[in-house]
């Protein structure tokens with residue numbers, strides 16, 4: 001027991017310098033069954049959660065556009081050095097862009113983080129094995145509740161926290177706005193995991209009032225997100241440009257609530 005614990009602490013001692021600033025706080029020791037983790041009470045403030053969710057929204061503009069059809073953006077953050085957190089990487093759905101059906105926002109972010117964590121010329125310079133371990137100290141934010149594929153990826157990464165915005169179910173959900181879904185909520189994926197000591201904290205519906213607008217126009221009559229207009233063709237997609245516009249094409253003054 002002592003040997004196992006010592007080996008575990010030594011492993012984290014090698015990761016801490018890479019993932020934390022000089023002023024370190026204890027990293028989340030996933031896999032240490034001796035520790036009790038309160039998964040119900042979030043130690044990070046709602047304001048900080050909202051900040052990083054807005055960063056996940058802005059990842060869409062950075063990697064795609066403010067109004068992509070699949071507005072699924074994600075960021076992966078290190079909260080272990082400070083509650084405020086430090087950005088490690090961002091991601092956005094690239095299924096159509098790259099022709100890869102697995103590149104949902106969450107998986108795209110994980111792929112980007114792996115590249116950054118293992119870059120021999122980068123900040124972290126981790127081995128593959130250490131990068132894999134490092135995910136258990138990181139927090140993944142995503143603009144919508146993860147599908148079963150992404151929920152499984154989050155589970156396999158053993159992330160410290162998984163924070164999502166627009167839910168799959170409910171009155172203002174992906175399903176309510178017509179998005180096709182596999183009806184298997186991420187909470188259930190986590191609950192059905194066998195043989196794993198799941199320590200991921202799930203923080204639901206952070207800033208859902210702000211992300212909902214990203215998902216209302218694709219299968220319904222919702223307005224385009226800010227900074228986007230309806231394309232003037234039979235597709236009628238929202239594209240970058242102009243002021244804010246309602247689905248009928250009637251322009252409204254900037255800043256007016258729709």
Ligand SMILES: [Zn+2]
Pocket residue numbers: 104105106146147148149150151
């Ligand atoms: Zn997904």
